[in-house]
Amino acid sequence: MLRLFLHRLAVSVPLLVLVSAVTFILQALIPGDPARTLLGVNASQEQYLELRQALNLDAPFLTRYWDYLSGVLQGNLGESIFTSIPVITSVLQRLPVTLTLMAGSAILAAAIGIVLGVWSATRGRAVSKAVDALSMVGFALPNFWLGLVLVSIFAISLPIFPATGFTSFDDDPAAWLMCLVLPWAALALHGIAAIGKVTRDSMKTTLDMDYIRTLRAAGVKRRSLVWKHALKNSGVPVLTMTGLTMIHFLSGTVLVENVFALPGLGTLAVNSINNHDTPVTQGVVLTFTVLVIVVNLAVDMAYTVLNPKVRLS
Template structure:
């Protein structure tokens, strides 16, 4: 198992380099000029040229990227062009918000999706058709529209949860959890549909295998057959689907955080893109990539627990 993890980590290095290079190149095409934005319209040309030189904006894109890469290799990801705050410090402040959304949505989508999938696989055709309908709706409806609908109903009409804002867990655990309910639900709905459908299909296949028939013939309890044996047999496709769902939630937080005004990496990268704040955009892009790498590593580890052949490689 350890060699597999080491290979994945080795492959992640060129991936991070490619992501940083593509982000740097694409950001150079975004309209706007940070030097002009910082100085305003009343600055002289001499002031403008001096600031461009100080920010290395007067150099070719390749030279700018090399300066950034050399600093990043030494642990220096630069400072925000507008707040002069270190990028790593800014990401450290905003990352807990995004992680709360991603982990919370993954947990909710997994629990509800597995329950729906198992129920539909064991209760007949009507329930299976209902899961198909839920899957279709969950995949078709955009999560930002669902977020606005949740705000209109549960925040504005009934006042059950706050519509916007974020309270740190250390300040008030109750307000922290209440503020995350609507964003997590809005983000998780699409994942619930996908996980339910995969669970249903995998469970139907597993329940038709010979060892399940043997367990039934030996008098094993139905609940034990479903939740202990059959569900474990669905482990590999379930782990794959949950991992892909979690990866999809990472960029999905950008829209959700902006709808609910949450101070996470999603709102940070939108503001930084509008301001042409390249060090912050680069830092967030690399953080998102690192999160994807971590999720893939977790999936590989779970594969090893579920399939002994993977551990033997």
């Protein structure tokens, strides 16, 4: 297992370098100039050139990228062009909000999706068709649109939850939970649909296997047969889909955080892109990439628990 972990970790290093290079190139291609944005339209040409030199924007592209990469290898992600706050500080301040949003949505999606999938696999065609319909709706509805609908219904028409904003758990746990219910729901629907469908299909295949018939003939109770034996042996595709769903949630947080005005990495990314704040954009993208790597590593480690053949290979 340790060898598998180290191998996956080593493969991830070139990915981080590639992502940083692509992000740097795309950021350079975006129309606009950070120096002009900082100074405004009334600044003189001399002020403009001085600021570009101070920000190292007049250096060749490859030189700027190498300077940035050298700093990253030393643990320095640079400073924001606009606020002069270290990028690592901004990322660490906002990371807990994004992780809370992603983790809560993943737990909600996995719990409801697995229950729906098992239920539809054991309760007949009517329930199975209902899960298919839910899957189609979940795949079709964009999470930002669903967020706006939820705000319109449950924050404006029925003022149950706050429409926007975020309260820290340390300040008020109840308010913290209330401000996250709608974002969790908006982000989780796609995951519920995907996990529910995969669980249903995998469970149906497992329940038709010979060893399940043998256990049933031996008098094993239905609840134990379904939840202990069949679900465990259906776990690999369900785990795969859960991991893919969590990665999908990372991109979804960018939109959902902006809809609900949550101070996470998603809103930080949008603001930095609009302001051409390249160091902050790079820091957010690298953080998202690291989170994707961590999710994939966690899924790989979980595979070894569900399927010993992976560990032996």
